[in-house]
Amino acid sequence: MIQKFDFLVIGGGIAGMSYALSVAKSGKGKVALVCKTTLDEANTAKAQGGVAAVTNLDVDNFEKHINDTIIAGDYISDLAAVKHVVCNAPNAIKALVQWGVEFDKNGKGEYDLHREGGHSDFRILHHADDTGFEIQRGLMAAVRKNENITVLENHYAVEIITQHHLGVQVTRKTPNIECYGAYILNPETQKVDTFLSKVTLMATGGVGAVYAMTSNPVIATGDGIAMAYRAKATVKDMEFVQFHPTVLYNPSETHPAFLITEAMRGYGAVLRLPNGKEFMQKYDERLSLAPRDIVARAIDHEMKIHGLDYVCLDLTHKDAEETKRHFPHIYEKCLSMGIDITKQYIPVCPSAHYMCGGIKVDLNGESSISRLYAVGECSCTGLHGGNRLASNSLIEAVVYAQSAAEHALLMVDNYDFNLKVPEWNDEGTLTNEEHVLITQSVREVGEIMSNYVGIVRSNLRLKRAWDRLDLLYEETEELFKRVTATKDICELRNMINVGYLITRQAIERKESRGLHYTVDYPKHAYDQQ
Numbered sequence: 001m002i003q004k005f006d007f008l009v010i011g012g013g014i015a016g017m018s019y020a021l022s023v024a025k026s027g028k029g030k031v032a033l034v035c036k037t038t039l040d041e042a043n044t045a046k047a048q049g050g051v052a053a054v055t056n057l058d059v060d061n062f063e064k065h066i067n068d069t070i071i072a073g074d075y076i077s078d079l080a081a082v083k084h085v086v087c088n089a090p091n092a093i094k095a096l097v098q099w100g101v102e103f104d105k106n107g108k109g110e111y112d113l114h115r116e117g118g119h120s121d122f123r124i125l126h127h128a129d130d131t132g133f134e135i136q137r138g139l140m141a142a143v144r145k146n147e148n149i150t151v152l153e154n155h156y157a158v159e160i161i162t163q164h165h166l167g168v169q170v171t172r173k174t175p176n177i178e179c180y181g182a183y184i185l186n187p188e189t190q191k192v193d194t195f196l197s198k199v200t201l202m203a204t205g206g207v208g209a210v211y212a213m214t215s216n217p218v219i220a221t222g223d224g225i226a227m228a229y230r231a232k233a234t235v236k237d238m239e240f241v242q243f244h245p246t247v248l249y250n251p252s253e254t255h256p257a258f259l260i261t262e263a264m265r266g267y268g269a270v271l272r273l274p275n276g277k278e279f280m281q282k283y284d285e286r287l288s289l290a291p292r293d294i295v296a297r298a299i300d301h302e303m304k305i306h307g308l309d310y311v312c313l314d315l316t317h318k319d320a321e322e323t324k325r326h327f328p329h330i331y332e333k334c335l336s337m338g339i340d341i342t343k344q345y346i347p348v349c350p351s352a353h354y355m356c357g358g359i360k361v362d363l364n365g366e367s368s369i370s371r372l373y374a375v376g377e378c379s380c381t382g383l384h385g386g387n388r389l390a391s392n393s394l395i396e397a398v399v400y401a402q403s404a405a406e407h408a409l410l411m412v413d414n415y416d417f418n419l420k421v422p423e424w425n426d427e428g429t430l431t432n433e434e435h436v437l438i439t440q441s442v443r444e445v446g447e448i449m450s451n452y453v454g455i456v457r458s459n460l461r462l463k464r465a466w467d468r469l470d471l472l473y474e475e476t477e478e479l480f481k482r483v484t485a486t487k488d489i490c491e492l493r494n495m496i497n498v499g500y501l502i503t504r505q506a507i508e509r510k511e512s513r514g515l516h517y518t519v520d521y522p523k524h525a526y527d528q529q
């Protein structure tokens with residue numbers, strides 16, 4: 001089946017929905033928004049902290065937000081992208097509010113601003129501690145109400161369409177590669193449909209699921225980055241994977257793993273080995289209160305040298321009632337696993353959290369492939385450089401969604417659907433009866449990435465990951481050619497692709513910078529141990 005839309009949006013998180021609302025407002029054409037599960041399942045809905053924007057010019061200013069972002073990014077952020085996001089952030093907040101998103105206010109009717117690690121001022125807008133859920137709720141309501149937007153849930157984008165599908169040989173050196181839409185798996189027929197579009201937006205979110213443990217939901221398999229890369233788009237900064245230092249260690253709950261907020265260390269929780277010994281004194285004088293990346297690396301190092309699956313957070317010295325009052329959600333969660341956090345240690349480990357790199361885009365959010373834009377976590381605007389400043393990702397998604405929409409609306413009339421794009425060819429393929437091959441390979445990708453391309457890397461570990469991924473790649477490509485396309489095999493292919501990109505770009509970076517730490521090019525003494 002062939003379907004035609006002026007604007008095709010792949011992804012229904014903050015990035016996809018903000019863009020869809022912005023282009024739909026113009027009434028300039030039909031918009032389709034596809035997402036691979038239900039609209040409420042997105043990384044966006046998991047965000048807790050908030051959204052960074054300078055809204056109180058009496059005390060804060062753009063210059064400070066710009067500096068904080070550049071320092072966090074270890075001085076390799078793209079200055080133009082940083083200025084673009086910071087200076088357009090207040091307008092992006094206004095747009096969110098107009099679409100129906102609510103942020104907490106104080107008694108004077110002003111935004112109740114929080115301050116987070118790395119920010120020199122109070123500039124984090126939030127909605128209690130479930131800001132992402134509120135954003136997803138507000139945007140979903142606005143999108144569902146908008147008559148120009150067709151929402152297609154459980155529709156899985158398999159591949160984007162370029163000249164390659166018209167029989168032209170496309171390489172990474174081919175100039176003017178164009179995107180004509182995407183092949184999308186229809187949940188009712190289980191057939192791959194052809195969606196032709198004048199403009200396509202990739203907004204498929206993060207990649208956490210390529211690691212064995214992640215704070216991201218299962219959808220975060222990096223599909224958009226892999227699709228764009230296969231279509232020969234430029235993909236950048238993939239070595240910069242942010243790890244959250246403390247999720248609850250629970251082997252039966254890994255995607256998403258339950259987040260143990262960093263506020264708990266602020267409250268006085270102490271990191272210990274399971275035998276009770278403290279270890280942070282070896283790494284940083286701020287002990288358990290050291291910044292996120294230092295704590296994550298320290299925990300990773302202790303786990304590796306002692307062969308542990310987890311370390312512990314100790315709150316047992318704190319007043320039990322106060323602990324329950326501060327962290328009711330965490331208390332209940334741990335209790336459901338038989339752990340009373342007022343009397344017992346909490347087992348914690350680091351987990352993959354955020355991808356700073358992705359599909360390289362310009363200030364209009366356009367990728368190196370014409371008619372293909374990328375926004376949100378799947379994109380690489382240059383804002384984050386080597387490390388993301390807390391709460392800068394949601395705001396980046398809205399600012400770039402608006403820029404991409406503006407540019408796409410200017411360009412859309414130059415494009416048409418008059419191309420003979422062949423339908424998806426699954427002739428001769430079989431239904432896959434060997435599902436175990438896929439589940440086992442998915443597990444292997446997670447193990448390879450966590451063990452060899454995790455928080456602390458080395459040339460040897462990266463080489464081993466490369467070799468293992470190569471083997472999985474060969475096996476999976478062969479299977480993919482033989483079987484009918486399903487979401488599972490496509491996700492596996494994409495995860496291998498993304499794993500490969502992280503590994504290759506990590507090998508290429510011959511220094512420890514930002515989130516990329518390697519013992520072969522150390523920054524701190526303990527990396528050499």
Ligand SMILES: Cc1cc2nc3c(=O)[nH]c(=O)nc-3n(C[C@H](O)[C@H](O)[C@H](O)COP(=O)(O)OP(=O)(O)OC[C@H]3O[C@@H](n4cnc5c(N)ncnc54)[C@H](O)[C@@H]3O)c2cc1C
Pocket residue numbers: 010011012013014015016034035036037038039041042043044045046047048049050051052132155156157158203204205206215216217219223224259353354375376377378390391392393394395397
């Ligand atoms: C626990 C947690 C806490 C966080 N806290 C904060 C915070 O406080 N502040 C902050 O700024 N950031 C935070 N982040 C990061 C932030 O939430 C994400 O970076 C952001 O929400 C990503 O939005 P997105 O629209 O790019 O992707 P997502 O919200 O993940 O949406 C991706 C969409 O793409 C769809 N999709 C994916 N692949 C396909 C496919 N093949 N076909 C069709 N559809 C597809 C999915 O179905 C989904 O609809 C947090 C992240 C996590 C996990």
